[in-house]
Amino acid sequence: xxxxxxxxxxxxxxxxxxxxxxxxxxxxxxxxxxxxxxxxxxxxxxxxxxxxxxxxxxxxxxxxxxxxxxxxxxxxxxxxxxxxxxxxxxxxxxxxxxxxxxxxxxxxxxxxxxxxxxxxxxxxxxxxxxxxxxxxxxxxxxxxxxxxxxxxxxxxxxxxxxxxxxxxxxxxxxxxxxxxxxxxxxxxxxxxxxxxxxxxxxxxxxxxxxxxxxxxxxxxxx
Ligand SMILES: NC(=O)CC[C@H](N)C(=O)O
Numbered sequence: 120x121x122x123x124x125x126x127x128x129x130x131x132x133x134x135x136x137x138x139x140x141x142x143x144x145x146x147x148x149x150x151x152x153x154x155x156x157x158x159x160x161x162x163x164x165x166x167x168x169x170x171x172x173x174x175x176x177x178x179x180x181x182x183x184x185x186x187x188x189x190x191x192x193x194x195x196x197x198x199x200x201x202x203x204x205x206x207x208x209x210x211x212x213x214x215x216x217x218x219x220x221x222x223x224x225x226x227x228x229x230x231x232x233x234x235x236x237x238x239x240x241x242x243x244x245x246x247x248x249x250x251x252x253x254x255x256x257x258x259x260x261x262x263x264x265x266x267x268x269x270x271x272x273x274x275x276x277x278x279x280x281x282x283x284x285x286x287x288x289x290x291x292x293x294x295x296x297x298x299x300x301x302x303x304x305x306x307x308x309x310x311x312x313x314x315x316x317x318x319x320x321x322x323x324x325x326x327x328x329x330x331x332x333x334x335x336x337x338x339x340x341x
Contacts (some may be wrong), residue, residue, distance in 0.1 A: 225292025235287030
């Protein structure tokens with residue numbers, strides 16, 4: 120698998136994400152937000168966490184207008200894989216690649232701790248190595264993780280089995296405790312928790328590693 124990790128001004132999980140993908144066996148290239156094209160043969164575009172452009176305007180809003188944005192949209196339109204973690208999830212909603220929005224946490228504070236995460240579906244390229252209902256431990260670190268979507272959009276996510284992860288207990292006010300959602304073709308995943316920070320034993324836990332294993336397996340099978 121060839122993966123491209125994009126760095127924006129303020130990204131702080133770009134290296135972590137590149138390391139996790141590399142450990143899973145991906146061939147990783149790093150891109151700058153001012154790049155305008157993806158290198159040939161990229162399977163996965165990975166949008167990392169952090170505070171792109173200082174989170175001004177709205178988290179992810181300015182990043183979604185970066186020079187690289189058009190190439191990311193085109194990649195998704197071709198059926199390419201796109202993974203957005205935390206600020207990356209915010210960027211993907213701002214790009215219109217995933218429905219809904221990430222609002223200020225209901226408690227109005229930055230939350231930085233490990234959370235229990237329930238795998239809501241294993242029918243996706245990102246979650247196939249988990250069993251549905253598995254509860255894993257993964258860190259969150261955000262102030263705008265409160266996922267909201269209108270009733271019609273929520274019904275569509277449920278009908279199409281597109282909720283990838285939910286919090287095992289309420290964390291930030293997200294509707295139905297949603298922590299991660301999939302696109303209609305299941306190739307785009309956005310999630311607030313950080314699997315790349317729970318991928319090696321030195322992280323204190325490895326529950327996030329199976330996400331990268333799932334992805335590699337899907338790409339080999341594709
Ligand atoms: N770790 C992150 O990616 C943080 C995301 C975002 N800047 C927020 O605080 O909500």
